[in-house]
Amino acid sequence: MILYHANGxxxxxxxxxxxxxxxxxxxxGWQPRGTLPPPIDLDRAPVLWHGAYDPAAGQQVSKSDALALSSALWRALAADRHLGQELHLLAEFCRAGSFLICASPGITDSLASLVEHTSAGSSVPQAPGQIQPLQNSSASPQEAAS
Structure with a gap:
């Protein structure tokens, strides 16, 4: 996903x-104030917006909410310095004010989620009918098929 400030x-x-x-x-301690709705899609019927932060749909985080989010992230980072550089950078980004929450173009978000899922030691689910790798590389094609 990509977060955008008005300055690009x-x-x-x-x-x-x-x-x-x-x-x-x-x-x-952050108390979410809710997001402003994403732009209207003229090809779809309007839906009631509930202020969600996820999934990314082009919704807007207000300046005051972004600053409160930044402050809470800074408090968390101060309490645990092992939280990582990405959260530090996100806290900096939020401190600059209002932003949009947008999906990444293409399938980038799905690929990022898959990488995180598989790097955590989980196995990737196999689709039905997908060819499975051979377990015994010395087996003949006929033996592997049986």
């Missing part, structure tokens, strides 16, 4: 990191 400054992060940052900020 962008911050790219994974949806997993975004959700983690929101939860961490809540635990550090």
């Amino acid at each position: 400054e962008a911050f790219v992060l994974s949806p997993v990191l975004w959700r983690s940052a929101l939860e961490l900020a809540r635990s550090a």
Whole structure:
């Protein structure tokens, strides 16, 4: 996903990191004020907006909410210096004020989530009918098929 300031400054992060940052900020005292709705899609019926921060849909975080989010992230970072550089950069980004929460173009978010899922030691689910790798490389094609 990509966060955008009005001046065009962008911050790219994974949806997993975004959700983690929101939860961490809540635990550090941030009280979400809700987001402003994304632009209207003229090809779809209007829907009631509930102020969600996730999933990324072009919604806007207000300046006061962004500053409060930044402050909470700074408090969390001060309490645990092992939280990582990405959260530090996100706190800096939020400190600059209002921003949009947008999906990454293409399938970037899905790929980032898959990488994070597989790097955590989980296995990638196999689609039905997908060819499985051979377990015994010395087996003949006929033996592998049986």
